[in-house]
Amino acid sequence: MRKILFTMALGLLLTPLFANTSITDGFITGNPEIGSINAMTFSPEGVLFIGDSQGAQIVAIDMSTAPKATNEKLHIPDVELLLSELLGADSDQLQIVDMVVNPANQNIYIGTQHSSGKSILFLVNNNSLEMVPLQSVSYTTSDVSNAVAPEAKDRRGRSLRKWAISDIKYANGQVMLSGLSNAEFASTFRAIPFPFTQKQKASSLEIYHAAHGQYETASPIKAFTTTQINNEPHLIASYTCTPLVVFPLSELKSGAHTKGRTVAELGNWNTPLDIIEMEKEGARYILMANTNRALMKIKVADIESFGDSLTTRVPERADTAGVDFINLPFVNVQQLDKLNDTEFVFIQREASGKLALKTSNNRWL
C-alpha cells in the first residue's frame, strides 16, 4: 500500500523492464476467484496484492499496464452515495474495506464489500468510480491457509475459525500480513517471499506486548508499515490495544517469540486504521489514521532517538506516552495512502455525515 523507501531504493537499482519481467514471472491470465478483498497494497512496480480472508490467500495482480486515471482536482464529496447508486444497494449494505495508490502511476483503487459477501474493486477516475473487472487478469496467488489453525467445524459442519487479514504490505521482497483470529487473542503476523513459489511457506510469528515490564500478552497487529530506522529496515506496527511498536525486520524469524519495542501509547480505545510514511525537506514522518483520534504525525527521527521501550515506566502525558506526536486537523479519517511525493489521499467522515475522498499535502508535515 505504501511506497517504502528501501524498496524504492531497491527498485531504482533495477531497470523497470527487468523488474517487471522478473516480478511477474509465473503469473497466469484468468480469474483469481477472490473470495473477499480485506486489505490491499502495491509493490513499487505496480503489482497489487490483495489479502483475501475468505479464500485464505494472497492474490498478486499485475496492474503495471493499467492506463493512468485522470485525477485532476481530486474530490468525491459523497463516496457512499456514489457507491450506493452504482451498486443499487443501501449504504449500510456496503463497506469500503481499503484504499490504495499504485505508486507506479498514482491510480487510486478502492476495495468494497457488500453484505452478500461479494467484494468489488473500483478505480477512482474523473472523480467517479469505475469497476475493475477481475475475471481475466494477470495474477498469481499464495495460500495462507496452512499458516492458520486447522479448519474447525461445528456439528453441522460450519467452519468456525477465521483468520481475518487486517493489513498487508510489500517490502524487501516479502509480502507481510497481519491478522486477527476470531477464536484466540493471538498474534498472527506472516511474511511470504515474493515472487511466490509452491514450496515457500509463510513464516509465522508470535508477537507479544509487554506492559511496563511485568505483564505480557499476545498482541495482534492491527496496522503496520515498514521504514528505515537507524539505517535498518523496521516494522512499525500498532496493536489493537493501542501501543505503537517497532521491530527490526531481521528479528522477524519464523516461530520466534518476539517483543516489539513500544515507542508510544496512542490513547484509549483507539484502533489505528492506516499507517503511511511521507517525507519533507529530508525529514521523514509517519502519518497514522485512527478510529478514535485525529490523523497523527510522528517524526521518524523521534522514534530513532527514543532509546527506551515503554516497558519501563515513564511519566505519563495526559492520555498517552512515548514519542511525541502531533494531531493534525483531520478527524475521522478512515482510509489513507500516499498519493505522490508531496500529497496524500484520504477518505474522511465529515461533520455533515458524508464520506468524502480528498487529498492534502505535505504542508502539514
Next chain:
Amino acid sequence: MNAQSPRFSFTSDTIALKNDNDSKKSLFKVYKGSYTSIDQTVSKKAILGRYSQNDTETYFIPILPFQKNSHYTVVYNNEVFPFTLALESSYTHLQIQALYPNSDTLPANFLKWYVQFSKPINPSKVYDHITLINNRDMTKVDRALLPLETPLLSNDGTLLTLWIEPGRQKRDLGPNKRLGEVLIPNESYTLIIDKSLKDRQGIPMETDFKHSFTVITSDRTKPSITTWELQPPLANTKAPLVIQYEELLDYGSLQNSLHIVDLSGKKIKGKFTIQSNQNKIIFSPLNNWIKNTYTIKHKPIIEDVSGNNLERLFDQDITITKVPPILELSFSIE
C-alpha cells in the same frame, strides 16, 4: 413487481424487457430510488451490470442482486418505470440461536462472546448494533467492545466474535489504568444486540436480543484439565465419551483442540461436540470402543472465558517462572 410495466419483468437478479423494434437500438438503464420523471435521474449514476439479448428479450443483470423492499426505476425510451421487489411473506428472519458463554455470572476480566446467528449477517458496521448496558442506571458502557471495521465472523458469516476492549482488560496498559476494566465486580449488565442488525439480504431481525449477567471477581488462574471428569463408555458400544468440567471455557478455543489416541498412539475416529454452555464436551466414536487405555490430547490454546489458556495467563506475569501445562488425560475402557 410494478403494474405500470407490462413489458418488463423483475426478479432480484434480472430485469427482462420484451423486445420490440426499438429494443435493439437502445438499452434501458436502472437507477436506485423511485422516480417519476427522467429529470430526477439526470444527476444519478445508473446501476452497474451487464446486458444480454436474445430474439425475444433484453436482459439486465446487476452486479449485486436488487434488494427486497427497496425502490428502483427503469428508464427506457424517455419513460420511467419504477419497481419494487416485495419480501416474501414466508421469509424467515434472522435470529440469534446461541450466545457463548450464556452464563449469568462472568468474571471482571471476561474477554469475549460468540454469537451464533441463524444465517449469515451483514458484516458492515456490525458493532454499531451492539451495546453493553450497566443495569444500575441503564447507561451504555462506553468503549466496552472492540470496534473492528472488519468484524470477526466465521467464514460462513454466522458466528460473530465480540471482544471486550482488550486494552482495558490488560493490566497496566493505558486504557486499563485510566478507565479500568470494562466490567466491575458485583454490578450487573445487559448485552443488547439491536434488531436493526440485518442479514445479507438486507432484512433486519424481528426482535432485540438481550442477555443479562452479574460480574464476579477476575479470573487469574489458568484452567487445568486435571479437574475434568470423564464418564467412560462401555466397551463394544458406540456410546459417547462425556467430559464434564466446572470452569467456564471459551467456545472457540475448544473447537478442534482435542483428539483421542489409543495405547499404540492411533487416533480414534469420531466427532467432538462442544457444549461449552453446559460445561461439557462429548466425543462420539465412529466405531465401537474396545477394551484399551486411551489418552485425550489437548492443545495448550484451550482457554477459559478470561483468555487464560492451559499454558499461560492472558496477561502473563513474566516475573514468575513458567510451569509446563498438563495436556493429556487418560482413561480406560473395561
